[in-house]
Amino acid sequence: MKRLVSLSAFAALLMTGTVQSPAQAQQVSVKIGVMSDMSSLYADIAGPGSTAAAKLAIADFAKANPNVKVELVSADHQNKADVGSGVVNKWYDTENVDLVIDVPNSGVALAVSQIAATKNKVFIVSGAAASDLTGSKCNANTVHWTYDTWMLANGTGKALVKTGGDTWFFLTADYAFGHALERDTAAAVEANGGKVLGKVRHPLNTNDFSSFLLQAQTSKAKVIGLANAGGDTINSIKAGAEFGIVKGGQKFAGLLVFASDVNALGLAIAQGLTLTETWYWDLNDTNRAWTKRWQTERAAAGKFPTMVQAGVYSGVTHYLKAVAALKSAADGKAVVAQMKKTPTDDPLFGKGTIRADGRKIHDAYLLEVKSPAESKHPGDFYKLKATIPAAEAFRPLKDGNCPLVSG
Amino acid sequence: MFEIFGIPSQALFSQLLIGLINGSFYALLSLGLAVIFGMLNIINFTHGAQYMLGAFAAFLLLQYTGIGYWPALIVAPVLVGLIGMAIERTMLQWLYKLDHLYGLLLTFGLALIIEGLARNYYGSAGLPYQMPEALVGGYDLGFMRLPIYRAWVIVASLTVCLATWFVIERTRLGAYLRAATENPALVRAFGINVPRMITFTYGFGVALAAFAGVMAAPIYNVSPQMGSSLIIVVFAVVVIGGMGSIMGAIVTGFGLGVIEGLTKVFFPEASNTVIFVIMAIVLLVRPAGLFGRRA
């Protein structure tokens, strides 16, 4: 019964946002391509789950807007920039795709963003993290939806310093992505009165982190910032549990951690880990109801949607509203301009806006991983420590050096 | 307390110990490769995937049958070893008369299949595997805290490595094995079933990889790609040691683990490349490897 209520509330919410007057009822057709990593590293945080989210968004939209005909295709970029750009070129050129969405992996996302601009189509990024997408490499055809590195670094860094974690030691993956995370977090820590005691740069895909953790342990820093991702983060935390890092009073801050990583660690090891996300499935009734629908669509009862997948839903919804308002998807720049003009409003991310540089603005949440005893049901990973208001969560417009803003 | 190159001695000792633990995995894996190579003349590219299968088997045993870590240490390698023997019977055995490179290509293809399947069914993020109760905690050694599990890793892998060396170099069975690699026709004339011996050897080498996988499950991320990056390093270890020698594989494995551990202190950025650099130097000085004989 409860589920039914929340579902109908959710449907009602959607209707109010998208209801159309009958006079507008002329046929508009749109084609959306979900480009994701279906078979490799990011298949869990995006992948087939993103396609499922896009399907839900289209189904919800179609109910209210029978005059818009939406087609959906999807592809696997296999984490290769050339495969990704090959498929996207073909989509835009010969298959009349109007919107490409998701694209985890910054390399592929930057390539796709370029192509979308050249061919005047639309690209909504949900899966990739690079804040350059709305910074020096921004363009008028790209919207960055869910999160980015600056927001993660700043959110976690600032919030932890404010709650007493004022000395930091970084474990940094030794490549551009890790360096960027470390730099942005360190800036946030120092700006809020914290101190960085040291750092160690480890190569990507390191198996054994014990040696780096010993260095972190001897630094006596209160917080160990993990400026790495995926398997490296998991291996760091696993080794940390063994060497008694958390028991010794130090705290791990994951700068790019997803629910799927927490699941891979198990709560017993991951407990106490602090991280930032922009969406969590167990945050409220609307999210829980949507999660049930997503699980049915995805045919995966035990899996839980990530913020990336929720972002795909939200992004597709807002895009379709803009297309319906313009009654055409042909001019990519015009569609993005329309998207920026109208405030966003959807059940998952609530009300928000898209800035001139293409950055979508919404609240972010500082979360802490629960202990096994606190976790009541499967997927019950986090407790909410703080909400970072939309206005503070993302990089200020002037700091991004986006050419769309300055000139 | 004294210092060496600006690093406190106690930190150095702990890093040495950690390197030794890391080396345990290199030793187990390169030992398996050496055993297989000695008998089949094949470089087993599937080794990384079979290491991963060991860890996955441990996870699945716990998940579906409730079999815990200790029995899994035996059961998982046996299961994966049996899969290996099936692979040898159905595929590898047809390649012995061809260039060795075909063995490399076939096992490379198999590695892709196994990894791909694991990813399709279990995702790429990884699976949780708890440490057994008895091994949680650590010893205080004065200069560092040594987790019990790490101590266990060193003891277990040293035992397995030395037992393997003993069987191959010092027993009758081992003598047959060594004889069969030198002259299979003659060994057959003594009434020994050489093809069966080959199958068994491959299964054993694979089981060693799976054993390393089970050992890794509680401390490393159990994911489909856990073996693929490791195996290339192990290849370099094998080139450095020289394939011919069982003891060579063990010693080089532990030794390079220590060197890598030290690099993590003095020059962490290079810790992934140091083994490759050593390989290049060894090739310049002793092309046959440290323990190898020139073919």
Added chain:
Amino acid sequence: MEQSVAAATVTPPVSSSSRNWSEPLAFAIMVAALAIAPLYIYPMFLMQALCFALFACAFNLLIGYGGLLSFGHALYFGWASYLAAHSAKVWGFPPELAILTGTLTAAVLGLVAGSLAIRRQGIYFAMITLALAQMMFFFALQMKFTGGEDGIQAVPRGRLFGLIDLADTFNMYVTVLLIFLAGFLLIYRIIHSPFGEVLKAIRENEPRAISLGYKTDRYKLLAFVLSATLAGLAGSTKAIVLQIASLTDVDWPMSGEVVLMALVGGLGTVFGPVAGAFVIIAMQTYLAQVGQWVTVIQGAIFVICVLLFRRGIIGELAAYLRIKL
């Protein structure tokens, strides 16, 4: 006892006269097909496939005619594409100079890696090339100019010789086709030169070649450098065509892929790698819609080729028609 790799693949009874017509005829068919292909097939796909075809041919020069299996050819392909992309984007080189820069980089890297790798034979050779390539992958990852996992994006195509605008798809296609054909003919020329004959002799029986007075190490090294250089030419061209250089191109799966291309098409055949590259790239592009199963299917093709079709597509065809291809 042992069969060498290429001997296992090319064993059709070839009469000396057949050589006179079958290869030129096949070449003419290939050129004609590639000339009209853009009318029917998406040109971006064709250009990408042509770059990989050249890459596979370069790789095949080493294994098919020198009997040396390199498992690290991504090193030359990827680093060349980085240098070409960097020189075109940051230093403002015109495309012809950018491609030259990339190609020369590959040649130098090939010289260094090759002189280490040829110290061992067979499987060791494969493992050493793999390890060296992995080492250079880590350098590529850590160095600033490569842009880490973002890669080098938005590489300008520029104007060829200051005249021809390569942003135009037709111009770009013709350029890529000419580069490919030049590389292909060069490899063909190498194979049929006295140098190529010595190389084949070394592949069949190295001790005998040594006893005949050939300094086999020099021949092997030269073959290695040539192969690396041409792989670099392919990588540089790809960077200009696709306007990206990324980590994918230097990572070890790329080394595996080029082996697969040559194997599918037919090791030690002249046209095999071209066919193989087109098959694999088509598979990647069109299977992209299927997702998920790409890795498994690639692995299965490896296994099937090794167990059942060691001659590859072109090798089987040549054997069936009893001609040389």
